[in-house]
Amino acid sequence: MIESNVYIDPKIAALQPGEATTDSIAWIKLSYTVLPLGAPISDAKVLTGRQKPLTEIAFIFAEIRTREGHEGIGFGYSKRAGGPGMYAHAQEIAPTLLGEDPNDIAKLYNKLLWAGASMGRSGLTTQAIAPFDIALWDLKAKRASLPLAKLLGAHRDSVQCYNTSGGYLSTPLEKVLENVQTSRGNGIGGIKIKVGQPDTSIDFKRVQAVREQLGEGFPLMVDANQQWDRVTAQRFCRKLEQFDLTWIEEPLDSADVEGHAALAASLDTAIATGEMLTSFNEHAQLITANACDFIQPDAPRVGGITPFLQIMNLASFKGLKLAPHFAMEIHLHLAAAYPEEPWLEHFEWLEPMFNERLELREGRMWVPNRPGLGFSLSEQALAWTQHSVEFGKRP
Incomplete structure (x- = not known):
């Protein structure tokens, strides 16, 4: 069952891009999806009692769309634990991207990193950034009609x-x-x-x-x-x-x-x-x-x-x-x-x-000849999605 809600930043319309800006991020969707594995997986960490067998993988997908209609998709993941925390932090930092130029990926990575810097600059903080960063690279390659x-x-x-x-x-x-x-x-x-x-x-x-x-x-x-x-x-x-x-x-x-x-x-x-x-x-x-x-x-x-x-x-x-x-x-x-x-x-x-x-x-x-990373979410992925949230307004 999918739980969905929409957040619209009231300041989005007031943002003024610079003269070199050609586009801006208008809409972001985050999804929390859990992939079940066919059988429990064990490695050395399981045999020594450090971890439990792996039975599922949590994914956080980010879908980004710009004012001009360009879009990209990226994901992060967590095994055994941490997925809900990553999803929560991703929701906290997502609104900082609204109105930004999607071309400025390095700038946006740093902006997202500093948005959660009080939690550190590694671990869950950086892993929650990954879906956005990967989606921006996917978007950039798709806009160029090139595989990444x-x-x-x-x-x-x-x-x-x-x-x-x-x-x-x-x-x-x-x-x-x-x-x-x-x-x-x-x-x-x-x-x-x-x-x-x-x-x-x-x-x-x-x-x-x-x-x-x-x-x-x-x-x-x-x-x-x-x-x-x-x-x-x-x-x-x-x-x-x-x-x-x-x-x-x-x-x-x-x-x-x-x-x-x-x-x-x-x-x-x-x-x-x-x-x-x-x-x-x-x-x-x-x-x-x-x-x-x-x-x-x-x-x-x-x-x-x-x-x-x-x-x-x-x-x-x-x-x-x-x-x-x-x-x-x-x-x-x-x-x-x-x-x-x-x-x-x-x-x-x-x-x-x-x-x-x-x-x-x-x-x-x-390497596939499809633009960007070359993948799209299946109906099965949508069926495994447990939560989703949107930011901004989809063009």
Whole structure:
């Protein structure tokens, strides 16, 4: 059931844009939508009691329309907790965009950031900004009649793509091996499985079995989800080096920059991390400390595309590889615009939310030729929407 209400700022008509302004934001709609997962998902954090199994994902969608009729859509998300808080904060800051020129995305990002600065400039504050920022970039690319990747300046028309969802710790090994075969048959270019069992010998056997099934040379990654302490990570990562892994992901707590740097310096296998960080500044600390080989920013988590592009520029300057976390519908465009060959994470979870599908073939995901991000909300997404609110007046 959708609960909807409309807020109209009485000052909107009085706003006077500058001489260079060609358009202004007239209407914003926020929606709170909950995506149920087909089965509970468990990783190392669940086995150790840190978190409960993942059963649903909360989304905040922002739809923006301008006086001239241009529109864009963006989203943020939260797993397990925090969705209602993000939605509440997004409602607080949304009216500050009314009457503003949608072209001035960096300015508007800063305006939204300072609107909630007393709550900090990372975490929930930045994640609540992401739907607006992403919608503005979508709008800008649509107005130019270009896919976002082309607006940014693409280095490639497709991105090598790996799959995670078939290798969770809650999945028996026999099923993991079956999923590996299915993924390869569907055109996936790399396989990632979860590790982080309390008994590392179980992890070792699972990685060994998957490597044997894939054969030599096929890209294989593992993800520990911040499970290990420094000593365990050092010892076990050395044992894993024999499997020629593309990377070892989040071996330590995401905030342990020093530990990740020491690990990255001591291993031949690449270290990947960054998905849990929620601002450019946090990523900058990780990058400048040489604490990883693959940086894994998440645009909805860091506040949108604007800070993501800052992270990309710094990572490229430092010679890092890029492997964005989750939300392939957004990250495909951003990864296509990265100078070095990146990886894209494939998650089919979000497909029911959108009318369009992305093309996967020959191990790569292909940038669609649709303007903007190239997606629109499905009827199913509307059915899963629990609350919505509008600001301004739709032209």
